[in-house]
Each structure stands twice: as structure tokens, then as C-alpha cells.
Amino acid sequence: MSKLNSTFAALSDPTRFAIVNQLLENGEKSAGSLKGIVAISGPAISRHLKILRNAGVVEQRIDAQRRMYRVRPQAIMAIHNWTISHQEFWQSSLARLEQVLIAEKETK
Amino acid sequence: MSKLNSTFAALSDPTRFAIVNQLLENGEKSAGSLKGIVAISGPAISRHLKILRNAGVVEQRIDAQRRMYRVRPQAIMAIHNWTISHQEFWQSSLARLEQVLIAEKETK
DNA sequence: TTCTTATTTAACAATATAGTTAAATAAGAA
């Protein structure tokens, strides 16, 4: 729980969020092939990957000259678990809001 | 999906993450009483709340001089839904990792 | 109206973030 905000920080940048979604949807990708998904220089992608790695969101595997990146499942599960730990709050709040909308519809 | 990274940005600051957790656990709180949870000035808290509000993470209700803040359940649900949309990836990845650990234990 | 409480906005300084190009490093191929 204490380092979840670092995970959120890693995912707060649009480029990094796009990288992570790309890796989640298509699995492992090289640094170079990730460069294609946004109009950005190589060094910029490289640094974003370093930030994601330091936050524990992705991990690296070396394949000859290429560095292959994939999402660490634990990172996404940690976010999931945080939402679950407050699930009662948001689910009941939403249920109440829905009841209000239904009541308003009946009044009109 | 497109504005989830703004939600993550709002939650990336440790002070804001603490504020949100406080509101999730104890419900609606005034700006002033939130000041107590971190050693920070009033104006700083006020601006953090504005950022959270702009990101759609909290909403405000006016009660005389006080501004009461509460978490918008939709914000947490949006995060939850994102983790769910990739659940197959992270759950099966974790299951595979666990299998590897079991296999290693048997080898030792 | 004037005082008090609660909160926000303004102005500013310090630090962090993200992008760029050029140089360095890593590793296979000629």
C-alpha cells in the first residue's frame, strides 16, 4: 500500500500509460518497437522504460542487442487489490446514486 | 480509458494519495480536517484538493464556511475496471510464476 | 457592521519531469 503511489506516478504519464497498455495487450516488446507507438525519440522511450522499471511496473530481459520489456503482473494486481480493499465503499455509493436516479425518473 | 492516466496522476502524489485513502476509509471530511493528516499548509491542501477535483477523483459539497470533500466512486471503479480488463494477463502470469516456484522447490 | 473561522487565490522559489541531440555502450555480423 505504501508504494502504490509510485506505481500511479509511473502510470501517470500518457506515454508510459500507452507503453504499459501496449505491453498488456500484446505481451513482451523490445524498446525499439515501443518507440513506434508514440512520436518520441529513442532516448525518451528509454528513460520512460527506466522509470517504469524502477517503479516495478515492467521488467527487462536481454535478447542480444535488444532489451525486451514486459509488465510485472504483481504491479497490476497491487492496483486491483487496492480497489478491492475499498470496493464496499464505491459499490454501495454507486448503488445509492442509481437509486436516486431511479427515484428522480419516477418523480418527473 | 483515455483519461485514466489523469486519475493516476492525481493519485501519484503521496499527500493526495493519503487524502484519498482517508476519505475512502472515513467518508466525507472538510478541507481543514484533512490538513491534520499531513504536515502541510492550508493552501497546499487546498490546491491538492483542487487537483483531485479536476481529475474527477473527489467532489465538493458546501456546508457554511466549510468545504466538504468525498471520493467519487466512479473514479475508483474506473481504475478497478482497467485492472479487470487485463485480469486474464496478470492472473495467468502470476499462476505461471507460481508453478515455476513449485517446480524449483521440488528440484532442490 | 465588525469579528471570527474556513478556505482559496496570488505570487514566488525550489525542485522535478520530460523532451532533445550527441556521445557512449552492448552485442552480433562482415
Next chain:
DNA sequence: TTCTTATTTAACTATATTGTTAAATAAGAA
């Protein structure tokens, strides 16, 4: 070794973020 491909690190600039104090605004109470 030298060339080529892939990626990272260094150096630098521009912009964003966060915190502070002082002033402004909001609203009830005297």
C-alpha cells in the same frame, strides 16, 4: 578488427509541480 543495429547515458533546456507566506473571499456570529 571494423561495421551495423539497438539501446542507454550525458548534458542541457523548457515546462510543470509543490511548497511557502500574504492577501482575498465566503459565510456565520456578535
